[in-house]
Amino acid sequence: MMKDSSWSHHHVAVNVSLSAINTDYTNALRSSTAQFHDHSDSCEHATHESRVIVRDLPLVGRVRILVDSHGLKALTFIITYWIYGFFSTYFIILLPHWSDGRIPDVAAYAYIMVSFLCLISLFRASTVNPGAVPLIDESSLDIDLSQLNKCQTCGMRKPARAHHCRRCQQCVLRMDHHCPWINNCVGEGNHYLFMLLLLYAFLMSALSFTLCVFQFWVFPKCSACIETWYLKPTTSIWFLYLLVLISVAMSIFMGLQFISQQFNLIMDRTTLENMAVSSGRDILRTNFRSWFQGVSDICGTRNALVWLLPCRRKPAKSIYEYIHAV
Secondary structure (H helix, E strand, O other): OHHHHHHHHHHHHHHHHHHHHHHHHHHHHHHHHHHHHHHHHHHHHHHHHHOEEEEEEOOOEEEEEEOOHHHHHHHHHHHHHHHHHHHHHHHHHHHHHHHOOOOOHHHHHHHHHHHHHHHHHHHHHHHOOOOEHHHOOOOOOOOOHHHOEEOOOOOOEEOOOOEEEOOOOEEEOOOOEEEOOOOEEEOOOOHHHHHHHHHHHHHHHHHHHHHHHHHHHOOOOOHHHHHOOOOOHHHHHHHHHHHHHHHHHHHHHHHHHHHHHHHHHHHOOOHHHHHHHHOOOOOOOOOOOOHHHHHHHHHOOOOHHHOOOOOOOOOOOOHHHHHOOO
């Protein structure tokens, strides 16, 4: 009877010990998981507190604004250029000659459409999350963290081709570069919007320059220009002179940038990677692919019909795709 009692007490003690060990292991696992997420959340919170303002707006969705004086000044300049370019082209050239029947409806509507697509692309490229690493969904944690590099600046775990932006104070997935003209990084989340901005800004500037050429050398004097518009011919001519200079400069700059981006897509490289190679800091293999594959990758879809739409959302990639990116 004493043996049975002793064995029973020993069995209970073993069960209690195993239960305690299991509880400690579970708590430790939960604690480590919580610490990982707390670290991610704290980095995101610190990033947004220090440099980025995030707001949810009705009909627009979530927007983010980087608090950077130089970037905000550059972005203001770009918005001012759009306002000036559209005002000068539309009210001094397009609308008067359109009213006189010298400009067809297709050309007029094309300029208006391109101009507003350019403005929408600018807004979206400057306010969309470029792919900040702390914002990636890693709730499952079923990944090998050893395959993620640790950022030497912010301490975040990041996959290959992610870089830390000192302006935004965050790591950005597949970061191409930080563009002060949009006051935002260009990365995985908004690279396609940046490409659309380059395309539509080039088209808008080229159309403005073309209309200026027609205004100076092709179109005769228009009755609507004199009878219905407030600007005198002597005043409007100076608006057009400045418009010619700006439209030529923007056409060349945006066109070269757009062509450069197409070569990067074909070689599967970013601007930062090209800079590292040219400076001798790094040697990268060139992964040549078709232009269609490159654009499909950056736009997140193989459906070419939606590539030119800046209002759509790009599907988010899994963290595994970033881990095995190279």
